[in-house]
Amino acid sequence: MDDDSLAGKQPESVAAVLKTFGLLQALGDRSESGISDLSMRLAMPKATVYRFLQTMITLGYVRQEADSERYALTMKVYELGTKALQYPELVDLAKNHMQTLADKTGETVHLGTLIDSEIIYLHKVDSSHALGMYSRIGRRAPLHCTAIGKVLMAWDTPEHRDHVLQGAEFKPFRQTTIADRQAYEQELKQVKAQGFGEDREEFEDHVRCVGVPIFDRLNRPVAGMSISFPIFRYDPARAQEVVALLRDASRDISARLGCTQFPLDEEATSH
Structure with a gap:
């Protein structure tokens, strides 16, 4: 069962967690991804992808490349990983x-x-x-x-x-x-x-x-x-x-x- 079908059967708060980690995993697999690419790979609406990415930028875990409008993980994710x-x-x-x-x-x-x-x-x-x-x-x-x-x-x-x-x-x-x-x-x-x-x-x-x-x-x-x-x-x-x-x-x-x-x-x- 993929994240999207799993998310559809969960309370909204749980679905949000699944979407968040799906985005983190997708950005980790392919750095500097655009919204359209992420939307297609995760089967999520572009508006949802955008909204989640903006929140993750605010929290410091994602950055946006000014020249290409692509998104990538920040060193804050690496810092978190080393603690694991x-x-x-x-x-x-x-x-x-x-x-x-x-x-x-x-x-x-x-x-x-x-x-x-x-x-x-x-x-x-x-x-x-x-x-x-x-x-x-x-x-x-x-x-x-x-x-x-x-x-x-x-x-x-x-x-x-x-x-x-x-x-x-x-x-x-x-x-x-x-x-x-x-x-x-x-x-x-x-x-x-x-x-x-x-x-x-x-x-x-x-x-x-x-x-x-x-x-x-x-x-x-x-x-x-x-x-x-x-x-x-x-x-x-x-x-x-x-x-x-x-x-x-x-x-x-x-x-x-x-x-x-x-x-x-x-x-x-x-x-």
Whole structure:
């Protein structure tokens, strides 16, 4: 059931909430949208869209571009979103490490966490090279074919992992994508055994990623950090060197989140 049909069966105040969040979601999916576009996408009258947008502008959550008469979200929405993080300090703790990793490798570094049955990028430091990537802060990506998704699932509890994967769509993005849950769970065992996750051109052509988890005080994986390489700059012989850099960064971030026994160290000594 879509928001519009749901709104039609609700009291007016509830319908207004549904319309408000529908507009926020639509603006988040496609920045700088016009009233006609929003009206068509949300099946709402233009006058209603206009009225709601004006209220959201007054509250500071939406801005209007003077030159194009299009609407977009403001940083106030981002500020609100950061407060929803389980660990609001996570990005601040990670960003200097991520910059260092980007400087040392010359490649793109991502920080991501779980949202529903996907990951969401919390922070990104771009490569010093010209490399267009799908990602941006706030964008979602799949669990089954990203290094961050794999490490979040590999170190998760079996119960929570089962719950999350029930909602995951094992879409075959590329020929190399693991598109079967049973095969994916075998991959997670390998990820945990080796101490890092890999994306072997499973999500984007010609891009490989290596990632590790970040842990909280209860040794739960609360985020993942990865480095992405275009295939022509990826050297398998340097993989362990890259993993060591990621592990060192994760160890410090995890410690600052209260983790006292870093799981990746324990697993490294057991192999």
